[in-house]
Amino acid sequence: xxxxxSQIVGQSRRxxxxxxxxxxxxxxxxxxxxxxxxxxxxxxxxxxxxxxxLIFDPTSDRYTEVTTQTEGLLGFQEAFTNSxxxxxxxxxxxxxxAIPAAYSLSIRPIAKWRDVLxxxxxxxxxxxxxxxxxxxxxxxxxxxxxSRIGLVILYTAMNLPLAVWMLRSFFSEVPKExxxxxxxxxxxxxxxxxxxxxxxxxxxxxxTALLCVIFAWNEFFLAVQxxxxxxxxxxxxxxxxxxxxxxxxxxxxxxxxxATLPVVIAGWAAQKRMIRGLAMxxxx
Amino acid sequence: xxxxxxxRAKLLAKRNRLEAWKRRLPLLPALLFTIVVTQVPxxxxxxxxxTEWRINPPSPRTFIGVDNYTGLVSNSFFRDAAFTxxxxxxASVLLSxxxxxxxxxxxxxxxxxxxxxxxxxxxxxxxxxVVAGLVWKTQMFNSSxxxxxxxxxxxxxxxxxxxxxxxxxxxxxxxxWQWMPFMMLIVLAGLQGQDPSVLEAARVxxxxxxxxxxxxxxxxxxxxxxxxxxxGTIYLIQVFDHVEVITGGGPGSTNIPYFVFQRSIGGxxxxxxxxAFSIVVVVASIVIANLGLRVLSNLLEGEAx
Amino acid sequence: xxxxxxxxxxxxxxxxxxxxxxxxDLDIADGEFLVLVGPSGSGKSTALRMLxxxxxxxxxxxxxxxRDVTLTPPQDRDIAMVFQNYALYPNxxxxxxxxxxxxxxxxxxxxxxxxxxxxxxxxxxxxxxxxKPKNLxxxxxxxxxxxxxxxxxPQVFLMDEPLSNLDAKLRVQTRTELAELQARLGVTTVYVxxxxxxxxxxxxxxxxxxxxxxxxxxxxxxxYSTPANRFVAGFxxxxxxxxxxxxxxxxxxxxxxxxxxxxxxSGTAVxxxxxxxxxxxxxxxxxxxxxxxxxxxxxxxxxxxxxxHEGRDxxxxxxxxGETDIQRNDNVQVGILGPCHLFGTDGERIDQ
Numbered sequence: 001x002x003x004x005x006s007q008i009v010g011q012s013r014r015x016x017x018x019x020x021x022x023x024x025x026x027x028x029x030x031x032x033x034x035x036x037x038x039x040x041x042x043x044x045x046x047x048x049x050x051x052x053x054l055i056f057d058p059t060s061d062r063y064t065e066v067t068t069q070t071e072g073l074l075g076f077q078e079a080f081t082n083s084x085x086x087x088x089x090x091x092x093x094x095x096x097x098a099i100p101a102a103y104s105l106s107i108r109p110i111a112k113w114r115d116v117l118x119x120x121x122x123x124x125x126x127x128x129x130x131x132x133x134x135x136x137x138x139x140x141x142x143x144x145x146x147s148r149i150g151l152v153i154l155y156t157a158m159n160l161p162l163a164v165w166m167l168r169s170f171f172s173e174v175p176k177e178x179x180x181x182x183x184x185x186x187x188x189x190x191x192x193x194x195x196x197x198x199x200x201x202x203x204x205x206x207x208t209a210l211l212c213v214i215f216a217w218n219e220f221f222l223a224v225q226x227x228x229x230x231x232x233x234x235x236x237x238x239x240x241x242x243x244x245x246x247x248x249x250x251x252x253x254x255x256x257x258x259a260t261l262p263v264v265i266a267g268w269a270a271q272k273r274m275i276r277g278l279a280m281x282x283x284x
Numbered sequence: 285x286x287x288x289x290x291x292r293a294k295l296l297a298k299r300n301r302l303e304a305w306k307r308r309l310p311l312l313p314a315l316l317f318t319i320v321v322t323q324v325p326x327x328x329x330x331x332x333x334x335t336e337w338r339i340n341p342p343s344p345r346t347f348i349g350v351d352n353y354t355g356l357v358s359n360s361f362f363r364d365a366a367f368t369x370x371x372x373x374x375a376s377v378l379l380s381x382x383x384x385x386x387x388x389x390x391x392x393x394x395x396x397x398x399x400x401x402x403x404x405x406x407x408x409x410x411x412x413x414v415v416a417g418l419v420w421k422t423q424m425f426n427s428s429x430x431x432x433x434x435x436x437x438x439x440x441x442x443x444x445x446x447x448x449x450x451x452x453x454x455x456x457x458x459x460x461w462q463w464m465p466f467m468m469l470i471v472l473a474g475l476q477g478q479d480p481s482v483l484e485a486a487r488v489x490x491x492x493x494x495x496x497x498x499x500x501x502x503x504x505x506x507x508x509x510x511x512x513x514x515x516g517t518i519y520l521i522q523v524f525d526h527v528e529v530i531t532g533g534g535p536g537s538t539n540i541p542y543f544v545f546q547r548s549i550g551g552x553x554x555x556x557x558x559x560a561f562s563i564v565v566v567v568a569s570i571v572i573a574n575l576g577l578r579v580l581s582n583l584l585e586g587e588a589x
Numbered sequence: 590x591x592x593x594x595x596x597x598x599x600x601x602x603x604x605x606x607x608x609x610x611x612x613x614d615l616d617i618a619d620g621e622f623l624v625l626v627g628p629s630g631s632g633k634s635t636a637l638r639m640l641x642x643x644x645x646x647x648x649x650x651x652x653x654x655x656r657d658v659t660l661t662p663p664q665d666r667d668i669a670m671v672f673q674n675y676a677l678y679p680n681x682x683x684x685x686x687x688x689x690x691x692x693x694x695x696x697x698x699x700x701x702x703x704x705x706x707x708x709x710x711x712x713x714x715x716x717x718x719x720x721k722p723k724n725l726x727x728x729x730x731x732x733x734x735x736x737x738x739x740x741x742x743p744q745v746f747l748m749d750e751p752l753s754n755l756d757a758k759l760r761v762q763t764r765t766e767l768a769e770l771q772a773r774l775g776v777t778t779v780y781v782x783x784x785x786x787x788x789x790x791x792x793x794x795x796x797x798x799x800x801x802x803x804x805x806x807x808x809x810x811x812x813y814s815t816p817a818n819r820f821v822a823g824f825x826x827x828x829x830x831x832x833x834x835x836x837x838x839x840x841x842x843x844x845x846x847x848x849x850x851x852x853x854x855s856g857t858a859v860x861x862x863x864x865x866x867x868x869x870x871x872x873x874x875x876x877x878x879x880x881x882x883x884x885x886x887x888x889x890x891x892x893x894x895x896x897x898h899e900g901r902d903x904x905x906x907x908x909x910x911g912e913t914d915i916q917r918n919d920n921v922q923v924g925i926l927g928p929c930h931l932f933g934t935d936g937e938r939i940d941q
Contacts, residue, residue, distance in 0.1 A: 020395025026387055027401040030461070034407055036431060037419045052434045097317060100310030110307045111603070116315065123322045124518050125569045125576065129541035130562030133548050133555055134328035157321035160314055177676035180643050183663045184670045185737075186693035189310065195689070199680035218412040220525040221541075225549060235414040239529065242418065249422055249429065256415040267410035268403050271469070296647065299660050303645070 041254035048250035062254035066241060076258075079237035086148050086233060087216045090155035094163045094212050095205065097156075102167035103193060107179050117168065120161040128158070132225055139226055146230035154222050159212040166211070170204030171197065207273035210266055217263050234259045326566060332559035345556075352560035362561060364536075365543035366568075369521065372452055372539055376459040377516045381509065383460065384467025389497075391468070392475045402472075409465040417529035420458045421447060447530060451537035455526050463520065467512045474508030475501070507582075514576045521572070540565050591654025591744040591777060593617040593640065599648035600635050600801075609635045611801040612649060620775045622768065623806075624792030626782055628824070632801035634749055637781045641747050642666050654744055664693075669738035670747040674754060675730050677722040677737075684709075684718040687736045708740040711770070728759050735767070739774065746771070746778040752787065764790060785825050789813070797821050819936040822863045828884075828891055830863045830930070831905050833898055837934060845876035845896045845903075849929050851941040860934035866891060866908040868927030871915065875924035878905065880917055890915075894923055 040048045042058040067076045105113045135154070136145065144150035174197055182196045198205070220235040228236065241248060241255045267274070333352055337345040356362055391402055408416065424432050425446035433443040447454045478501065486496050524541045531537040533546060544565065548558035595615040601608045610632040617623045625633040638644040640651055642663030650659040658666050669690070677686050684705050691701045709715045712732045722730055731751065738746055752760045752767070768791045771778050782788055788795045789809040796806040797820075805817035816822035822830045833844060837858035842849040844862055853859060871892060878894035881904065890909045895902055905923055915921065931939040 016393055016395055019390055019393060020398075023387070023390035023395060023401050024397070026390065027404040030465070031404040031407060032431075033416075033419055033424055033461070034411065036423055037415075040423060049429055052429065052431050097314040101314035104307055104309075104311035108307050110311060111304070116311065119315075120318060122570075123318055125572065126322060126326065127522050127541060127562070127565050127569055129522065129524060129544045130329055130565050131322070131325035132545070133332065133559055133562065134325035136549055137328075137555075138325075153321060157318060160318055164314060175674065175676065177672045177674060178678065180641075180663075181670065181672060181676040181678075181737075182689070183643070184641060184666075184668060185690035185741075186664045187689075188664065189306075191693060196678055196680075199678075214410060218414075220412070220414045220528075224528075225545075235412055235525075238412065238414050238418070242529075252418060252422065256412075256419060260411050260415050263412070264407060264410045267406065271403065271406050274469075292650075295660060300645070 037253050038257050039253075040250055041257045043250045043253075045247040045250045048253065049247040062250045063258070066251055066255040066258065074232050074237050074240050076237065076255075079232055079234050082148060082227075082231050083217060083234040086151045086155060086231075087213055089148075090152045090159065090216055091209055091212045093152070093156045094159045095209060098160060098163035098167050098208070099193065099198075099205070101164050102171045103189070103197070105164070105168045106171040107174065107176075107192075107197065117165065120164045123157075124161050128221060132222070135222075136225060145226045147227070148231045150226055151223060151231060151233070154226075155216040155219060158219070158222075159215055162215075163208050163212055166208045167201070167204065170201040170208075174200050203273050207270055210270045211274055214263050214267060329559045329562045329566075332555055333563045335556045335559075337556040338554050348556070352557050353564075355557065356560055356564065361538075362540075362543065362564075365538050365540045368452060368537065369539040369541075372456055372459070372523065373517060373521045376456050376463060376520050377513060379456070379460045380463040380516060381467050381512055383464045384469075384512070385471045385505075385509070387464065387468040388471035388475055391472055406465040406469060408462045409469075411462065413462065413525035414529055416458055416462055417526045420454070420461070421530050425454055448534070451531045451534045455523070455530050455537055458526055458530065459520060459523060463516055467516065470508050470512040470515075471505060474505045478504055510582070517572065517576065521569070592619045592621075593654075593745055593777060593779065594652045595636070595640075595649070596652070597649030598636070598639055598646055598651050600632075600639055600644050601647045608647075608801050610639060610798075613803055615796060615803065615806060617777060617779065619777055622771050622778045622780065622791060622793045624780045624782060624788040624795045625798060626785055626788035626795055626824075627798035627804075629783060630800070631798040633781045633783075633798050635801075636798065637747050637749055637779055640745070640779060641668060641670050667743050668745045668747055669741045669743040670749065671734045671738050671751040673750040675722075675734040675751075677730060677733055679722055682719050682721060683714060683725070683733050683736075686722065686733055687740045690737070690741045704740050705736075708736045711739065712736045727755055728763070731755060731763065735770070739770075739776075742776075744777065746776050746780075748778065748780045750782055751780075753782070753784070767791070786827060789825065795825075797824060799824075815938070816863075816930065817938050819861055819863070819932045822930055822932070822938075826865060828866055828906050830865050831869070832861050832863045832932075833903055833905075834861050835859055836899055842931075844925065844929075845878070845898045845923075847876045847923075847925055849925070851929060851931070853931060853939045853941065855939070857933050857939050859931045859939060860936070861932040863930035863932065864905075864925060865927070866906045868925065868929075869905060869907040870924050870926050871907055871909055871921050872924045873922055875922040876905075878921055878923055880915055880919045880921055883915060883917060887911075892921075894921060896923065 036052075039054075041062055042060065043056050043062070044059060045062075047053060047056045104110055105117055110116065139145040139150050144153070178196055178200075179192050182192045187195060218235065219233075220239075223233045224236055224239075227233065238252070238255050238259045241252045334347060334349055335345045336348045336351070387405060391398060391405070395401075411419075422429070424430050427433050427443045427445045430446075432446065437443055482500060483496060486500055491499070522541055523539060524545065527533060527537055527539060527542045533542050538546070540561070544558050544561045547554055547561065593615075594617070595613045598610060598613045599608050600610040613632075613636055615623075625636055627633045635644055639646050640653075642658070642661060646659050650657055652658060653666060653668070678689065681689065684702075687705045687708060688701045691704060696704075705718070706715070709718055712735055714729070714732055714736055717725060717729060717733075722733065725733065731754070734751065752763055755763060764787060780791060789812075792809060794806055794808055795812050797804040797812070799820050805812060805821045807815075807817075812821065812825050816825060816830075819832060823832055835842060835844075837860060842852070842859060842862065844864070849862060871894075876896050878896040880892055881895050882893040884891040884893075888911070890911055892907045892909050892915060894905045894907055896905055897903075907923055909915065931941060933939050
């Protein structure tokens with residue numbers, strides 16, 4: 001019995017090493033383009049625009065260039081300020097609306113909570129491209145193009161269904177009795193949410209907010225169609241570093257690294273929770 | 285007595301109505317906002333689609349009925365775009381699901397530095413699509429400075445201009461690179477939710493690793509795979525950024541989102557016709573959504589409120 | 590402190606036809622410990638939750654201390670509830686858990702702390718006040734849940750199977766403590782359980798429910814000695830009363846071959862005869878039977894005896910004080926010592 005067991009363990013140890021090695025090779029391959037991008041950002045243009053080389057004299061000049069010089073109309077500072085403001089406000093609006101909505105779909109559900117949840121998710125199936133024309137026309141008429149307000153509204157609408165979906169999963173993990181106990185203890189809806197529910201689902205709310213931030217920060221289509229002149233965001237700034245004349249690879253790499261850094265770091269920090277929020281609750 | 289009972293019944297009914305509204309109230313801001321911002325544009329699109337409306341050269345908007353739609357049937361560019369959309373979506377969803385599942389299975393067992401390996405693996409999902417497209421185009425696919433071609437040349441092959449030779453394929457590679465980590469994380473959540481005692485029981489019963497995977501793990505993963513497919517499809521069917529930065533809509537890579545853009549504010553300025561395209565896309569999406577929602581309702585099935 | 594009245598209170602869950610609680614009439618006196626007992630699905634928890642305001646009342650009314658609370662939300666009913674899984678707020682310390690309701694009512698911080706300390710003292714929780722619920726044992730959590738209720742000094746305590754998550758030994762001990770605490774505080778208490786032993790040992794009165802309908806409400810002893818119907822007779826008492834169906838048209842009442850003394854006061858037809866195990870005895874006379882199972886408890890034993898009754902096989906459970914040495918498959922005689930209960934064909938008790 002014990003020899004048999006150790007045989008099983010021995011076998012699984014050998015395969016663990018092999019499969020672990022495979023996982024590491026896959027990880028390095030998958031990560032390589034990002035590694036390469038970061039590396040190129042520290043090169044001189046002449047080194048970047050040549051046959052790929054690993055050994056070079058690192059310089060931070062490209063970073064100075066992309067953050068201080070303005071290619072075309074859009075500067076680093078302007079783009080990052082716009083992005084920060086738009087992403088922060090839209091994510092906040094999403095949470096303000098999604099938290100009570102999730103309460104209504106899970107803790108004290110309305111009669112047709114499934115239908116409403118379906119409606120929210122079904123809006124994600126409607127292609128944004130089919131809405132861009134009316135949005136463009138309405139936006140132009142009411143001065144919402146080339147303004148931060150327009151993108152705030154659209155990013156809020158873009159992320160709201162996903163946030164409602166995720167938060168509902170987290171909320172439905174709160175034991176019903178806890179909310180009932182709070183009710184009996186004299187707490188109204190707001191008291192129940194702030195004192196009992198939110199502290200329990202705080203990690204889930206953080207994960208949801210993060211996913212909203214990622215999607216809003218990375219969004220390019222609406223930004224470039226509606227805000228190409230003013231209120232332009234980081235993705236537009238990155239693409240503005242693609243130049244038709246001269247070499248730009250190193251500069252583009254530096255700009256790309258700066259543009260992706262905030263979201264990548266946030267995503268690394270919250271990877272486990274993020275996926276729990278997406279996957280759990282939907283499946284129980 | 286009967287009057288009192290009737291009064292009481294009225295009171296109870298009033299209380300029930302009030303409660304129903306109390307339950308709905310927290311939902312209303314999100315619901316109304318979503319309806320206004322997402323539904324109004326589609327209604328407008330529908331109206332535009334029945335008109336002839338060109339901006340360049342400027343012409344007044346005139347109602348022409350279903351002409352835009354009849355023209356669309358014979359429009360070979362639209363058919364090509366529809367085909368490209370289906371091809372790119374199906375290929376990228378399936379490949380990222382397949383590779384993501386494989387990676388999840390690798391990551392499910394403990395090995396040295398597992399946390400770091402997972403961190404490296406999820407990073408592509410966090411990368412801005414514009415950046416992903418540009419990095420792959422200029423630093424991987426590029427025929428003179430690209431890493432892929434450098435490898436080919438080192439191995440003694442001729443270099444290939446990947447993007448112009450396989451425009452759709454190049455885009456799919458980048459899409460899979462970005463979405464494979466997402467699928468991996470969802471499947472990983474499913475794997476880690478497995479009851480280890482079931483696996484142990486199967487092992488005690490003498491099942492091989494292969495049959496354990498096929499008969500226990502895979503059926504348990506099914507809802508997670510469905511969820512991954514659903515969410516992946518929602519996003520991948522709408523891909524625009526990658527097309528814009530990698531091929532700029534080059535031959536064989538113009539999907540419907542990009543096509544609608546080209547025909548309208550992307551230079552075509554034929555708003556009526558572009559709107560008709562949009563409406564067709566919406567209808568197609570509703571069909572796909574219905575299939576997707578059926579998957580969803582299976583996921584929600586049996587879950588008490 | 591207050592009395593509680595259910596007056597024709599009815600709850601029909603949305604989307605269902607059958608009432609979960611059907612026209613419940615129940616008066617609970619000030620300071621009384623009333624236990625609602627019944628099998629699962631009997632509506633006992635629903636009845637409690639109606640009193641709490643967590644379930645709507647679709648007909649009739651509920652009042653606390655003479656005040657009609659049918660339409661009052663739970664926040665305004667001045668009640669405290671102990672849940673089966675305790676429902677402690679995981680993010681708050683024990684002290685914060687106990688003080689939460691006081692805080693909601695806007696009571697000053699010092700006053701709150703004083704009352705929490707007092708309650709903690711009563712329940713022996715003082716050294717745990719700064720802990721989070723997850724760092725407590727099951728028994729301690731149960732006491733915190735109790736503490737959260739008593740700190741409020743509510744009009745009524747509601748308890749929904751508060752002991753069912755404790756292990757058997759702790760449950761028995763806590764049962765006594767809880768009954769003693771209730772007697773000391775003198776707060777009207779409504780207590781739900783599916784465990785008839787708990788109901789009998791704790792309740793001043795016990796209300797038995799089945800399928801949403803009140804079967805009987807009485808003091809434990811009366812419930813035991815004069816069950817109002819066949820269901821109560823079978824539900825109360827462990828082991829259960831022997832209930833043997835009889836054919837009404839079969840002449841004089843008999844159990845097996847033994848005649849039954851006593852006859853219906855009115856001429857109602859008898860459908861079932863009930864006799865408790867302690868009212869049967871193994872001896873040298875009585876109904877012939879064969880021993881199938883012996884449950885030995887030390888001080889006594891319950892002996893299952895297969896008999897023939899009206900041409901079919903029945904089993905009687907007999908309490909045996911342990912003087913006789915009986916083996917499985919022994920042939921024995923069962924004598925009827927005490928009173929038999931008679932129930933009509935409709936299951937209702939027939940007075941003798």
